[in-house]
Amino acid sequence: MRIGRAIALRLAEDGAHVCIHYNASEQPARALEQTVQAMGQHAWVVQGDLTSESGCKSVMSQALSLTGGLDVLVNNASVFGKHTLEESDMEAVMGEYWTNLFAPMQLMRLFAAQDRSGAIVNMLDRRITSLDTACVPYVLAKKSLAELTRIAALHWAPRIRVNGVAPGAILPPPGKDGNYLKDHAGRIPLDTPCTPEDVAEAVRFTLVSSTMTGQIVYVDGGQHLLSEV
16 A cells, blocks of 8 residues: 555544545546545545646645645655765756655645645655765755754644654565565664554644644654664
8 A cells, every 4th residue: 555545544534534636646546536435535636747836736726626625734745766966967856856845845835825724744754864875866855844844833833733754664666575675674673664554643643633743753663763874
């Protein structure tokens, strides 16, 4: 199960209505819509490319039009590329920054413009505590999003709470199985694999904890405590 799907289902279990965004994967988004509806909750689907300001505005406009207003924003869309410092030309950097930083920033601003109370959860990565030289633009973008999470939490308090969830190795790359993930995830202090459901539970925790803002919850079996990459 993908992380976004797990989050949507966990929140629907708590009675939330869900607006699902996709860029190119319409079939999984429609299947999730039907699953949420079968649980007795409303569900909507919006399509859009988040690599431009106009694309972000279109996605939020669709969502607000369909739902009548949003109480929660989960910034889960992400791209991951491996680029060393030598490989980090502007195309690589901007490709990572748009989806991983600029899009969440724009969606947060548009969400806040509703002028209503709510909560935002930004999906981060346990690498924000490391110096991973294999994926420089990605790490920089996620570190920046972590700082933006704290800034936004202070800026929009008390009306909007903003928190982050930072998973470790959850899913293998496309075409790879769980053994690949185990071999490449690195040392995990708890020696317990994390699941999308674990991440979804952490997202839910930030949403139901009414006095929690500006926090980052790590769901990584303790990997963020290690100094090694």
